[in-house]
Amino acid sequence: MTPGAGAASTPGGSGSAARSPTALRADAARNVAQIRAAAIAAFHGRGLGTPLEEIASAAGVSKATIYNRFGGRQGLIDAVIEELVGAEMRSIVDRAGQPGDPWERLATYVTDLRDLQYREPAAVDVILMAYPRSAQVNAQWQLGRASGIALVEQAHQAGVIRADFTPDDLYQALVANGLALRHRPKPGRQDYDRRGRFLLDGIRPHR
Amino acid sequence: MTPGAGAASTPGGSGSAARSPTALRADAARNVAQIRAAAIAAFHGRGLGTPLEEIASAAGVSKATIYNRFGGRQGLIDAVIEELVGAEMRSIVDRAGQPGDPWERLATYVTDLRDLQYREPAAVDVILMAYPRSAQVNAQWQLGRASGIALVEQAHQAGVIRADFTPDDLYQALVANGLALRHRPKPGRQDYDRRGRFLLDGIRPHR
């Protein structure tokens, strides 16, 4: 099953093609590249649920070719999610892992993740785990999640967030935010950021 | 079009049926009652988007009969929404309109609406305006909305909420909450209520 799976990784290399037994024919390699590009654009605009037919026609191929090359939506997501949100997600986690004031780090993490959700619909799908069978997406989210848990714990130890706040509360807040971005018209940046501040102020220790 | 529309209102009265020209035949009146009951149960369990076929079979009729008697989903919603959420919504608004401490009244309103959302999926649809063409639903939500706006304004005058908080922020918070209830597994009551407290604490004036 899933014949050409794995083909998406380094289809051509650069110059010298040794023509390994699993190498793609030139037309197929071209299609892989076009499909990837179309998928990235579509996922960026509409999220990971974009109809495959739409991506196929944007890539100038038929829907069946996506199945041939990537094995379906899961495989296609796996092939582009790193480029789409992986780098950003990692940089957010890195930044939050830097030494510094626990509250600042948590606030930065929340703000950065909310910003990513605002800019990138595909990131919303990652956080909502809308396609949990995709290994890449799962890994991506585990990364963010582990970081969030650590930050909440450290903030607790420093006493800078209310005692009854749990890591899951943080996750649910991000989920609710993602659902709003997914299902409602995008708020203006001003409004969105202000609401982010309300969230952060709500989790500090009682006055 | 929509032949039997309006039939849902007082189909039988009580005893003396004067057989007005628009009166329903006995079998039709029975079906109306069964459909209403099935719709109330279904909407309560699954929200206003429950497939009509499901409601029809629960009522022991065919889907087409719902169209005959109520003119479709809109009409069906109109026929039961009052019983489903109207009374509760009005009581929440009443309670919030009582004289008293502005903060207490706002907090009560938020808590009550969140509680209603938790208990009644149909109320979530009302707040999300998932079926905006339904006059009843619209009226219901206008009621709640107007009350919310007034409460926020009064709280501002009393200086008990942060100056940058808007009525729309309140609405968006309730929407995000409704979306979470709609699209994710229901949290436990403890967790849900705690998160409601975070929300309220986040909108008080800065420490």
Next chain:
DNA sequence: AACTAACTTGACGCTACCGTCAACTTGACT
């Protein structure tokens, strides 16, 4: 008990998407 307007419904066509396959086309090697 015959009549007929009111009523019900199975079956249909429609939308929008998914995933598959037999038949065709073509790149690459000889």
Next chain:
DNA sequence: AGTCAAGTTGACGGTAGCGTCAAGTTAGTT
């Protein structure tokens, strides 16, 4: 320039829901 494995695709069948209508059934009247 011939061969054929690799590759592509149009067309299909499946899911899940909506809204409609011709044909059949029945309540209520005479």
